[in-house]
Amino acid sequence: MMQVIANGIVAGAGYALFALGFGLVHSTGRFFHMAHGGSYVVGAYLTYVLVSKVGLSSLVGGCGGVLGGAVLGAMMEIAVFRPLRRRNASREGMFLAALGLMVCIQNGVSLVFGDQPVVLRTASVEPGMLFLGARITNVQVCIVATCIAAAASAWIGLQKTNLGMRIRAVASSHELATVYGLRPEAILLLVMVCASALGSLAGILSGFDTDLTPSMGFYAQLMGVAASIVGGIGSVRGSLLGGFMVGLVQHLGVWKLPTQWQEAIVFALVAVCLCIRARGFLRTNWGTKD
Amino acid sequence: MSRRGWIGVVVAAAVVILLVTYFWNRSHYVQGEGKELSIGAVFDLTGSLSYMGQWSLEGAKLAEQEVNEAGGIGGRPIRLLIEDAETNPQKAATILRRFISVNKVPLVIGFNGSSEVMASAPIANKERVVLFSTGAASPHITAAGDYVFRNRLSGALEAGKMAEIAFGMLELRTGMILYIKTDYGEGYAQAFRNRFIELGGNVVAVETFQQGQTDFRAQLSxxxxxxxxxxxxxxxHVREAAGILRQAREQDVSQRWLASNAIEAPELFEIAGEAAEGVILTVAKYAPNDPYAKEFNRVYRDVYGRDSEMFAAHAYDAVKLLAEKIEEVGYDSDRIRDALYEVRGYRGVSGTTSFDENGDVIKPVATKIAQNGRFVEIPESRIHEYK
Structure with a gap:
């Protein structure tokens, strides 16, 4: 039982990390960033190249992966989302563009690396440490710790710093922010870079924990978006809550059911939550003025 | 550039692309016609069965070369038309259709994955083309039709044998089945379950996972x-198995692991390391020290720089056997099919081959255990020591 809960928390931490970046883009850029999973998968594969092919240490390779994910985010913003926004593209248009990007990235990765899983971790296989009756590996501890640290710094960054205030201002209204002398495009680029770094971090950590496949980004996208919706899109605490809820439900839900129902249970949760709180449990009051 | 200019560029580009693909296709396929006798060959050169596909390809090519060096069939060389099915059943079926409609071949070999055979079999039966699988093991294939043959042992025999060993020699009574959601996995799981329960054992849970899945913690819990x-x-399949065994070790799952044969590949130990030790599997007997196999293995090592393996031997035997049958009855699918049903005790490098009335091969089964980074055969008399 403890093992199942531990599995749920680890999975949930990954989803929360993903939802954090996704929500950040959603509330400032006001579109459904379906390509967020792209930075997830690219960051992970880049780390794989740096660690397994170039021979860097896991830490350096991981940093390289995060950097690569951030650069990808910047590229997506400058090459695709910014031009679309300038032409007043609708949210649906942005959504479709992002979805198209996601498909391109996933197929590109599959073209280069093939569809079979590749293995990032090279360390020997040891039983994890015993913690309250559950076995947890170092990587898994790392995932949970990173998730909490990232959420804490995102919260402090948004609420307590001057930059955070600007981001919130842009989120609340692009036009008003412009009137007050802010440059929404620069802020949006910055948000995209940070969010993509978080996304690739989630991908890299999950890559170290399990293995890499080109479709990992799409799966994370599904679960991360579910977490985001359940918790409340754009809220830091909501992302955490949603992530852990999805992770726990996914693992506890199959306690008595066959495991093939894992995904179905998550979406049942989404449906139930939408019935109770249509806007998620902790939807933030900034960035929703539309 | 003006709009008209752009249209011109686009049209010119389209014409160039059409011409290039036309000539490429011609050079690609026309060689197979005329004097040469073409045999379609569908292997998984990429995707999760690529390790199998690579072996099959090497074995088949070696046989092609030998047949042609010996003067071909009545002076006509054979030619394998090789295509990659990417471990994808739809892709395999598409290639088969193209072989039939474009290349007009009467027989197609290969098909490493069982789902590929199942997707292609209806086409082969309808078009009356012999489909000879050198790697697919699912018990479902037994009933796949009149034109479908294989020289890879049916998983029903391997999985059934595993159940007998588990119950009789390892004295295990209560187990769980975990299988990959493909024709292969389902076939093995069913065959094992049926036999184990028939013997009086108890299967308390059956769980599944997807091809390409990487997180198995819910299944392991x-x-x-x-x-x-x-x-x-x-x-x-091997990648998934390696991930499962690794995560099982991390969660300190101490249960005994029995497995189907597809996990027998070097990658298992590269990924799972120590966690793979002690896994027991059953697989069609391949005796590399048999005189026929020994010579084959020597040549194989000369050509490819590594030891041969069962899948290479299957593909080699398939090409050799089919060449022999073409020589006997001609380059005609119906006559080759009838001749294959008659095969009894063909001495090949993968052992002796006979076909039953379903086009399934009959072969003995061996038991192997993972020890020090590889699978070693355990003689039947000593299996009980691994209780």
């Missing part, structure tokens, strides 16, 4: 959750 599970029977 089922192993420790149910009471009294002594072992897990794992029907899986």
């Amino acid at each position: 089922k192993v420790t959750q149910a009471q009294g599970i002594e072992f897990v029977y794992l029907a899986s």
Whole structure:
């Protein structure tokens, strides 16, 4: 039982990390960033190249992966989302563009690396440490710790710093922010870079924990978006809550059911939550003025 | 550039692309016609069965070369038309259709994955083309039709044998089955379950996972959750199996692991390391020290720089056997099919081959255990020592 809960928390931490970046883009850029999973998968594969092919240490390779994910985010913003926004593209248009990007990235990765899983971790296989009756590996501890640290710094960054205030201002209204002398495009680029770094971090950590496949980004996208919706899109605490809820439900839900129902249970949760709180449990009051 | 200019560029580009593909296709296929006798060959050169596909390809090519060096069939060389099915059943079926409609071949070999055979079999039967699988093991293939043959042993025999060993020699009574959701995995899981229950054993849980899945913790929590599970029977491809065994070790799952043969590849130990030690599997007997196989293995090592393996031997035998049959009855699918049903005790490098009335091969089964980074055969008399 403890093992199942531990599995749920680890999975949930990954989803929360993903939802954090996704929500950040959603509330400032006001579109459904379906390509967020792209930075997830690219960051992970880049780390794989740096660690397994170039021979860097896991830490350096991981940093390289995060950097690569951030650069990808910047590229997506400058090459695709910014031009679309300038032409007043609708949210649906942005959504479709992002979805198209996601498909391109996933197929590109599959073209280069093939569809079979590749293995990032090279360390020997040891039983994890015993913690309250559950076995947890170092990587898994790392995932949970990173998730909490990232959420804490995102919260402090948004609420307590001057930059955070600007981001919130842009989120609340692009036009008003412009009137007050802010440059929404620069802020949006910055948000995209940070969010993509978080996304690739989630991908890299999950890559170290399990293995890499080109479709990992799409799966994370599904679960991360579910977490985001359940918790409340754009809220830091909501992302955490949603992530852990999805992770726990996914693992506890199959306690008595066959495991093939894992995904179905998550979406049942989404449906139930939408019935109770249509806007998620902790939807933030900034960035929703539309 | 003006709009008209752009249209011109686009049209010119389209014409160039059409011409290039036309000539490329011509050079690609026309060689197979005329004097040469073409045999379609569908292997998984990429995707999760690529390790198998590579072996099959090498074995088949070696046989092609030998047949042609010996003067071909009545002076006509054979030619394998090789295509990659990417471990994808739809892709395999598409290639088969193209072989039939474009190349007009009467027989197609290969098909490493069982789902590929199942997707292609209806086409082969309808178009009356012999489909000879050198790698697919699912018991479902037994009933796949009149034109479908294989020289890879049916998984029903391997999985059934595993159940007998588990019950009789390892004295295991309560287990769980974990299988990959493909025709292969389902076939092995069913065959094992049926036989184990028939013997009086108890299967308390059956769980599945997807091809390409990487996180198996929910499945593994089922192993420790149910009471009294002594072992897990794992029907899986190698990558997934490696991930499962690694995560099982990390969660300190101490149950015994029994497995289907597809996990027997070097990658298992590269990924799972120590966690793979002690896994027991059953597989069609391949005796590299048999005089026929020994010579084959020597040549194989000369050409490819590594030891041969069962899948290479199957593909080699398939090409050799089919060449022999073409020589006997001609380059005609119906006559080749009838001749194949007559094959009894063909001495090949993968052992002796006979076909039953379903086009399935009949061969003995061996038991192997993972020890020090590889699978070693255990003689039947000593299996009980591994209780």
